[in-house]
Amino acid sequence: MLPYHLCLLLMAHATQSLALTFDANGDALPAYSPARPPAVPLAVRTPYLSAWSSTGEKGTLNSGNPIFWTGDALGWTGIVTVDGILQSLPKLPNYLAASPQTVAYDSSYSNFTFSAGPVDITASFFSPVLPKDLCRTSIPLSYLTTTVQSTDGMPHSIQFYSDINSAWMAGGANGFMNWEIFRNGASINSTDNGTGNCTGNVTVLDLRTRVTYALLETSDRPDWGRVAYSTQPMGAQHFSFQSGSALDLRYNYVNSHGLAKTHVDSDYHGTYTDEAIFAYVHDFGLVSSAEVRYTVGLIQDPFIRYLTQGGVAQLEPWWKSCYNDMFSMIRLHWDDFMVTQELASQADSQLASDVDAFYEVRAPVPSPSIPVQTPDASSTWCATALPTETLAPYLHDSSDGYGFLDPDNFTGLGVPDASESDSYYAIVALSARQVMGSFVYAIPPPTSSCNVSSPGRGEPLMFMKEISSDGNVNTLDVLFPAAPFFLYANPEILKYALETIFQLQEGGFYPNGFTMHDVGASFPNATGHLGGEDEAMPVEESGNLILMSYAYYKFSGNSDWLRTHYPTLSQSASYLLEFSKVPAAQLSTDDFAGTMINQTNLGIKGIIALQAMSLMSRLSPTPSPEDGDGAAAPVTVTDATVRAYYRDWESYGIAPTRDHALLAYQWRSSWGLLYNIYFDKLLNLGIVAKPVYTMQSRWYARVSQLYGVPLDSRHHYTKSDWQLWAAATCAASTRRMFVTSIAYWLNNTVTGFPLTDLYETIGDGGYPRVPDAVTFKARPVVGGHFALLALLRTGQTASSEAGDTTGSLFTLNGTNALNNTEQGGYGSPGHGSLLVDRSDEIRGEGT
Template identity: 35%
Template sequence: MSAGIFIIAVSLFSTSARCAINWTATPFNPPSVPLAIRSPYLSAWLPQWADTGGSLSGNWPRFWQGDTLGWAGFVNVDGESYNFLGAPSVPNTGFNTAVQHALQWTSTQSMFNMTAGPVNLTVTFLSPIEPSNLINQSVPFSYMSVQAVSNDGDGHSVQVYSDISAEWVSGTDSSLVNWTTAAQGDTVIHKVQLQQQTLFDDSGDRIQQGAAYYATGDSANMTFQTGQDVVVRGQFINHGVLLNTQDTDFRAISDDWPVFAFAHDLGTVPASGESDIVVFSVGHARDPVINYTLGLGRSQQRHPYFLCQYPTVEDAIQAFAGDYTNALTRANALDAQIHDDASAISSNYSAIVALVLRQTFGAIEFSISTGSDGQYNDSDVTVFLKEISSDGDTSTTDVIFPAWPTFLYTNPLIGKQLLLPLFEYQATGEYPNKTAAHDLGHYPQAPGYPLGNDESMPIEECGNMLIMTLSYTQRTNDTSLVTSYYGLLDQWAQYLVANTLIPGDQLSTNDIAGPLANQTNLAIKGIIGIQAMSEMAALAGNTSAAANYSGIASSYVSQWLELATASDGQHLTLAYGNDSSYGITYNMYADKLLGTNIIPQSVFDMQSTWYENNHNAYGVPLDTRHLYVMTAWEMLTAAMVNTAARNLLIDAIYAFSSSGLNHYAYSDWFDTTTGIVEGNCGGAATLCFRARPIAGAHLALLALPND
């Protein structure tokens, strides 16, 4: 398909998507709107359906894998009730539906503008991203705020209501739950949890441990109530106030659907001017968070990082709820910084980056250990990542790698804390393989693999660890990873020296495509990894090893070019010797990220031209075996090619993202001809690739070193 046809196709698909909604969406209407995303177990989205759209009023938010999350909102205006959140049915009330007329989202916020009769509402969902304050980042809570303004020049009596259901703790509606409501200082907190809990049990991607929380500020104008959904909602709709009563008939989630509600009376909203802002805080927390191996049959229960500052979860909630104004200011500053940096590349790129940032941070959790005295050890901070949706592994090395640009750009220390659990485990000597581990177990368990039976991707993972370690060290001048784990790094580099130039029948990170021998793209990752080891050896003062590794890498690149270039000299092959094959050589990105410059610029130029001439409506296929691609690999590629090819790849991802063809929490795996998400999205969520942290690769251009 020519570039001209490509542009037309994008335009047509964008127009089709716009026809499905009746509100203004800025920058575009995404497949699913992020609402509250702060951890692997706090991940609420609003799907956008191709035929009907997905207004905030009239649709239930959903967990990333599709479970309904009961989250309802009403506003009473002069005695008339309007639903602005969720799709509740409340018999014998006759409430109205607020009309959504605008949606705008940034890296941290999703803002809905709605009309409820004579007042307009602004409903803002803020999931703070706090890379400069990691204790704040570790708090697994999110905000929803509501503000009203008159739209007819008259004053109006306004009350605001919201509740969550017990669906926030389990996707199994027959599960038994209990709950409490209590004040914590100037905050009132609903807490709901499973009656029977199992530590570290992730069932259906829902944790069977901890509690969901819903909180708001206490005042004389705030009322609360817990009880059956239709009873509590009906009370507010009919009276504009709740009863300050607690239902203590603990039961199953679907047994008279218990909900946990708050209402605020805003008094009279003036004819001109805005009402006070009503703030609700929602979250899911547990302690401990991770069961981590110490090797040799020992394990360690690790705790939420924020508990080193706050004595209890409730204390953290109170501080979080009271910090909304400051959190919003910080979020606006981060949004502006990212928007400015990304817009310098293109407006389409800025939109893509904004869509994926919350989802990337939402896959990680910060943990601390306790000392022998039982006190939290805040000098031992590590970060664990859940491989959301593809298989749920803990700290998967080749998932951290594509997410790496986001952490390198926002705060490289997070990257170090992500690598530490992998390094520390393999340094125990329990892991028997001489290559880097694929992962640490199934989230939130991290038992390691004493039998060495993790998924086998030896070149992939050795290259990833060497590249990420050097990039962190370069960006921070902190050589602690190099000096502490030099033996492991050297061991992995030696494996690459022996195996990467002529790769055996191995898996790469694209394991869905199966193993393949002599993979061009896999080989170059290993070669760059060898060069990375050369530079780390130099940092460690081992000049002879540095020279040796550098010489090997240089020799291998020359041989690789001979083996991997098609006979017509027009492109690199997917596998050596197969001129009819090709693939996206996204691993070459590491050469640009590290500034190792071992690949001639002519190779980047050759690949740029090839991509420009060989693409479909939604991008360049991953390789000649399939028509699909993953956005992460396209974006890594966009960060290393010429401007024309870069814009082509970015615009293809934008076209997929804005097409209106999908309604899942942002999925990165799709067909380049149809734009349809791959995998069994209607069945097993593990095959759908939704809400994955590899979307962090979309910040690949921002992570490149400044010239």
């Protein structure tokens, strides 16, 4: 198979670049804005529609293979021909690949610009992030717009070529495929050379495997469903399409700038034999500017297998509640382009505005909307390495791992002269599509409490894939780190996911006395664990369920939903009452690090969850014995119990030097990121004493490395999601250290796959270098990067201090003002201070 890349070709002479770093074509690497991602998202909409362009090993869009999130190549080729006829393959004498200029991204767009002699070329990949728009979010399609603009004031001969192969499907590698072409929903048999007047027609390639294995995947790719690749003539003088051998079609195109008028052959087979492709060509003739748009998608129907009281049901995708069929969805998605553009622009502007609001600054963050403006590299610190003269008097010695620290006071300044707000925007904008591309919405079964009675009504269920780790469905300890994104963007999404946990547990499908780990061992099968054989994380998941449920209520104000599931939450609390204070040997969410006895961070999670449970108990009256079938009354969690547990936790989990929390109880040489106290601050629970926040903030600055703070004292690796949870609990200088160090890692890491959350804080910022280390890619836990913006939804900003309780370590002298409320509703539109009812303020005496 030919290398899959966007190959922009023209007749021109090479020009000498002054840059010192070049891609595989010999061109200078582009300027990146707002940062250089390890991989740039191209089409990222679902766990199966996930296409990226790696920047690893100096890769660019037109010098390397676009990849699936696993790193395997995808077949999606583009050629723009300017003023020339190509003579032969593979050598193209007198022709050069276009030179990359810029790569800019925001939360929905990735825009690439190229210089091609007398024209500029832009390839704009658009996967809209609209968390509050259920119908548009449920569409498993992504846009690509390619434009050519003359730079010399003269018209030029312009042709666009694009093809895809069958590698998008699991069976595409070596199995036979069915290729069929549709126009306006009707099958057509041959390429009939449309004209520019056919602007109302949408041509759709429909690619399917001959043998379908419904609701199964191989190597993380679907064994069922359809690939849909669509376009319109877009005003081209000549528009053609054809399927056939990759070598034949590409050879014919570069010789004739068109495709032969042949039937679409459904007998071509997989990519590992005689590679079959399907190609579109738009020939515009002599023009000063031209634009072509495509949409690409993977469409599965049904999408999820789900265990219900009526048996195992095959759930339909949510888009079917909004659109009549696949072809009407494709057509309406095509026609909706400009409206969706506007909505995505508004959403990203709001994201940038919210970042500024958190930091209480006014400077706007540029958004790479079309047309892309070439960024000024001199003002974009992310585009190049920081000059050494800006580092004095800070240390930067990558050989020993220490970077950017003031040796006199260890304030952990992170990257000097970098804007924290710009750095944070670069992180969250890159993370947004990755989170949204990890889950799907499904129409609930008729027996579900979220039943849909008619198209467009009701609520979906959300199913998230634990991408690149276990492949589980709706893993609670993956939803938990991702929760800040949902709480910030749309708390209802969190409810749609948690509802599946409650339905399976309340349906009698889980035998254990603690909270289940996930709703299915392998996506897309959410068939539960009837034998209770899921990965056991009892304290972790019981605490996660309580905290996320309470957080959803606080951000939505939906107390009815909380009351409905109170008995199940009470069961989780019963387990925590017995085991959270001294959790013994258990796994935490960081299961790659193994089981550990009495983890300090795990213990405080359970205690914070118990505090949340004590507040929830005031919303749900305790049932009397006659209320139902002899069921046990929900457990009662008192403030006094929680305070007693907390005092013991401090005595077990704080170092004798009282300057940091231990990794595990009484392990005096250990330390770790105490990220679980974030929910104490987020929900204003007030259980963690302010001196603990201050202590940890100072400690992180002392143990930081080049790319941030290690996860714990055993290794140099860290997790970016937990770092930003910890950052949200720290003083401004330490928070800045975390944020700018992660942004600095983005620009310098050698990882070349979709954003990882687990990497080395020293050296080249690569994947963990320990035996049996895991390699995480494209995981939804990067939703944790929105930890600061979730705080904004509660009225907290960069100047807000954590831990408004009084007292000192161990003694907690004085009044413990918890300042809690039983009124939800953080998640109102916009940002800034939100009204909080403090009429039911809790005050308890400390000891």
